[in-house]
Amino acid sequence: MSVKQVRFPKAIPSYCSAELCLACPACVDGxxxxxxxxxxxxxxxxxxxxxxxGDLIQAFEGHRDDIESVARQLFEMTAAHNIVLHSGHFRFAV
Incomplete structure (x- = not known):
């Protein structure tokens, strides 16, 4: 299955203290x-x-385009609808 379109609504990311991450909505092929x-x-x-x-959101907002570019690549490679970006995903991408 190949992904044809990935969109990122400009929503404010939600903070998850249990998983120490920020989460955002996306749209994959509708x-x-x-x-x-x-x-x-x-x-x-x-x-x-x-x-x-606050520190995480500030860093996210300052680099949102770079983060969404890597997210787009991972959505396209996996055809998944729920992904988590770890440090290793950015090692060579940004």
Whole structure:
């Protein structure tokens, strides 16, 4: 199955303290989808100063285009509708 279209609504990411990540909605071929990015990835690659919600959101918003580019690639490669971006996903991408 190949993915034809991935869209990212400009929603404010939701913070999940149990999983230490931010989650955002997406749309894959017209179906609802979700992607999350770990606090570790935001600290390692996008300058988040801590695991605090405000620091993570600031780093996310400052690099949203780069994050969504990698999310798009992962949605396209996997055809999944729920993905989690870890630090390793960005090692060579950004």
């Amino acid at each position: 179906a609802p989808a979700r992607y999350a990015i770990t606090a570790e990835a935001l600290e390692d690659h996008f300058g988040a100063r801590s695991h605090r919600e």
